[in-house]
Amino acid sequence: MSPVVAFYLALRYFTGKSKAGWSQRTGLLPELNHTSRGSNRIWIHAVSAGEVVAAVPIIKSLHARLPDYELVLSVTTPAGFEMATQQAAGVVSHIFYAPFDLPWMASRAVAAIRPAAYVSLESEMWPNLLHLLKRSGAITIMVNGRISERSHRRILKYAKPVFRWMLGNMDRLLVQGEADAERLRSLLPAGKSADSVCVMGNSKFDQSVTRLTSVEAAALKQSLQLPQGARIFVAGSTRSAEEEQIVLTAYQSLLSQYPDLCLIIAPRQIDRAEELSEVMIGRGLVPVRKTHLLEAKGPVRCLILDTMGELANVYAIADITFVGNSFEPVVKGGGQNLLQPLAHGKPVMYGPRIATIRSEADLAKESRVGFQAATVEELTDTAARLLADASNLQDISARALALIEANRGVSDRYASAVADLLANRTGSSM
Secondary structure, three states, rough: OHHHHHHHHHHHHOOOOOOOOOOHHHOOOOOHOOOOOHHHHHEEEOOOOHHHHHHHHHHHHHHHOOOOEEEEEOOOOOOHHHHHHOOOOOOOOOOOOOOOOHHHHOOOOOOOHHEEEEEEEOOOHHHHHHHHHHHHOOOEEEEEEEOOOHHHHHHHHHHHHHHHHHHHHOEEEEEHHHHHHHHHHHOOOOOOOOOHHOOOOOOOHHOOOOOOOOHHHHHHHOOOOOOOOEEEEEEEEEOOOOHHHHHHHHHHHHHOOOOOOHHHHHEHHHHHHHHHHHHHOOOOOOEEEEEHHOOOOOOOOEEOOOOOOOOOOOOHHHHEEEEEOOOOOOOOOOOOOOHHHOOOOOOOEOOOOHHHHHHHHHHHHHOOOOOOOOOHHHHHHHHHHHHHHHHHHHHHHHHHHHHHHHHHOOHHHHHHHHHHHHHHHHOOOO
């Protein structure tokens, strides 16, 4: 092993970034060593929580279509692992951390799993792993694919040969939108048909979000100890202190017009909850962490949601919402979910940086249910206009629900494409 690789691995381990599931990340997967069902395995890979959310409806459709196949799911981050455990444990047989993209580690994983197909979510591609999978005879498919304009420019400038090699090891590239398709087609290696890239839509529209009844919403408000009848601003998936300062500034400005307005803020990384609490106290607010609700004295006006898996439901009690990781500095990998508030019929605001959610943001904007703000002033003004017009909020709710319904069914199309490729592979091998 070269000193550079050794240093990289040590850094990943001792900084804690890859400590969870360390042996699995090195390709050691004894629980997945080839069994009698190994040749009928489909390996799905999703990086973090956001990709897992997109993967789950596809996984469920695959499970229904291909009952003879065993589904296994790999992730990269602890947040992804936790989300996968919550949402996919009943459908997949194994959840594990994906191997580092070093030849000997990736080779161990491929030898243990021996998948008939490898299904990768969104923009996650690793050159060594894809090469080894193709050499093993597996079908390789990207689903719910996307590639931002910024990433495309960087690839063209710095990494076009490597990227072309990777794409040469992908059988099909099934993507969210036409812009994603055109960027990928421009990177295909010579001889690879443009027909290998196909637009299918965004599987996140199929995520399971249960709409709350008015009784359930009222019960949720009461359980969170929010004042009866108060209006609520929910800011979800914030990723930086700078972005949270923007949200807090907007909220405190809104209080002059709407003194009853409550704020629920959900940092994407819940281990930042204490830091956020201190910032809010420093601004004269009285925040209460969800995990400390029993200690609250009186109604809660500012709540920090420091728990996993509850944000989707909490959007249901909002009057207005904001989705984070959309103001500078954005954190690579996204993690925000624009569709969860829309699935409850809520208007959604977001900042200027939307590369990882562009397709959803474009659809939301076209339907007049999504509102982009470039500055804290624009965010404040947009929120104030929304709160001022109850009739408009009702119209937005109807349009948001119609948008979600019109785009459902994408996951079945992805699963059908995977099933067709497997059927063709089986037929050609007979």
